[in-house]
Amino acid sequence: MDFDLTEEQRLVRDTARDFATREIAPKASEIDKSSRWPAEIVAKMGELGFLGMAIPEEYGGAGLDNLSYSLVMEEISAACASCGVIMSVNNSLFCDPIYKFGTDAQKKEVLTACASGKKLGCFGLTEPMSGSDAQTMATNAEKTKDGWVLNGAKNWITNGPHADYILVFCVTDRSSPKIKHTAFLVPKGTPGYTQANPDHKLGIHGAHSCTVFFENCKVPDSAVVGNVGEGFKVAMATLDGGRIGIASQALGIAKACLDVSVPYSKERKSFGVPISQHQAIQFMLSDMATELDAARLLTWRAAIMKDAKERHSMQSAEAKLYASEMATRVAHKAIQIHGGYGYSAEFPVERHYRDARITEIYEGTSEIQRIVIAASLLKA
Ligand code: CAA
DSSP states (O other), X not given: OOOOOOHHHHHHHHHHHHHIIIIIHHHHHHHHHHTOOOHHHHHHXXXXXXTSTTSOXXXXXXXXXXXXXXXXXXXXXXXXXXXXXXXHIIIIIIIHHHHHHOOXXXXXXXXXXXXXXXXXXXXXXXXXXXXXXXXXXXXXXXXXXXXXXXXXXXEEEETTTTOSEEEEEEEEEOSSSSOEEXXXXXXXXXXXXXXXXXXXXXXXXXXXXXXXXXXXXXXEGGGEESOTTBHHHHHHHHHHHHHHHHHHHHHHHHHHXXXXXXXXXXXOEETTEEGGGSHHHHHHHHHHHHHHHHHHHHHHHHHHHHHTTOOOHHHHHHHHHHHHHHHHHHHHHHHHHHTHHHHSTTSTHHHHHHHHHHTTTTTSOHHHHHHHHHHHHHHO
């Protein structure tokens, strides 16, 4: 594994860092406190090519690699984890599967618009009674003469209230014990497709999510993404990439914690010296830096394997598992270093602590990542 970034990767990372520092970080607290959808930042991310990073330019993307995507995700998420996941969902969970499995017409019309940031996508897999056990979904799509009729509900749909399109997974065949699923592309505004109000959550307040409903929602045959009956594989392959995005979001949150904890420890005094001179604080900072570096290496490995078009289910799961739990531990230590100020909304670390927690849950809980890793180990 080559640890050197190319000139292009460094340039992309520096562009993202500059943009995040100047235009996102100053607004992050306000976005969190007011639960505001950061429309102007989403638009600017589109202009910078950050909403379709690994999609070829002919389809509106930036034509970069997945390592660049991880680098940018880390920088954006360090400034604002809400902006990070908005970006991640559009890149990994929407544009990537449309590019891989979509028809030429879907790529020309929908992918080009979403990868360039003119439109936004979301991903509908989870349901009120089907989260980790994703195959057991209740949402159905019934075949008609000239299309399909969708019925059901999907919840926790990040970007759902604002997205122009949803990639939604439905059961299309229950005739045998092994049920079959199909993926559909549904534009917002299609009769029968509606969105509830945004969810109230512990963190990532700016990244609105909601429940969406399909009530006799009619779509044409041309809405099918991939092959009929193979939707579950589309979902799983998509999540292999999505987990790199969430691991990168966790890296950003942890980096933000370390970046404020080091200078704070040099300024804050106790027992007559800066707290950075206490070994207890030094050990915390050392553990934070070591774990962050370890998580970054796991994440970069998964991204490099995705770029090499190698199966990376296990490596993405390892990266997501370790990076997400690392981010929670690092944010916990950042609060400890800041003491009472860390618990106060005047300082950013309490936001990082709340934002970190979801990375252990969405796109597969830590327990699901362990199942994926064990399945790969035991299959060999
Ligand atoms: N790539 C391609 N195919 C895959 C695959 C992959 N990574 N993983 C599994 N498959 C295939 C299998 O080969 C199998 O194919 P066959 O039927 O031909 O044999 C089929 O899919 C079913 O696989 P499993 O038997 O392994 O499926 P399972 O029912 O045991 O479930 C699971 C596996 C890993 C638990 C899966 O259900 C899972 O990942 N659950 C978690 C779901 C999840 O991550 N949800 C997050 C929602 S998205 C989100 O959070 C968005 C957001 O807001 C940010």
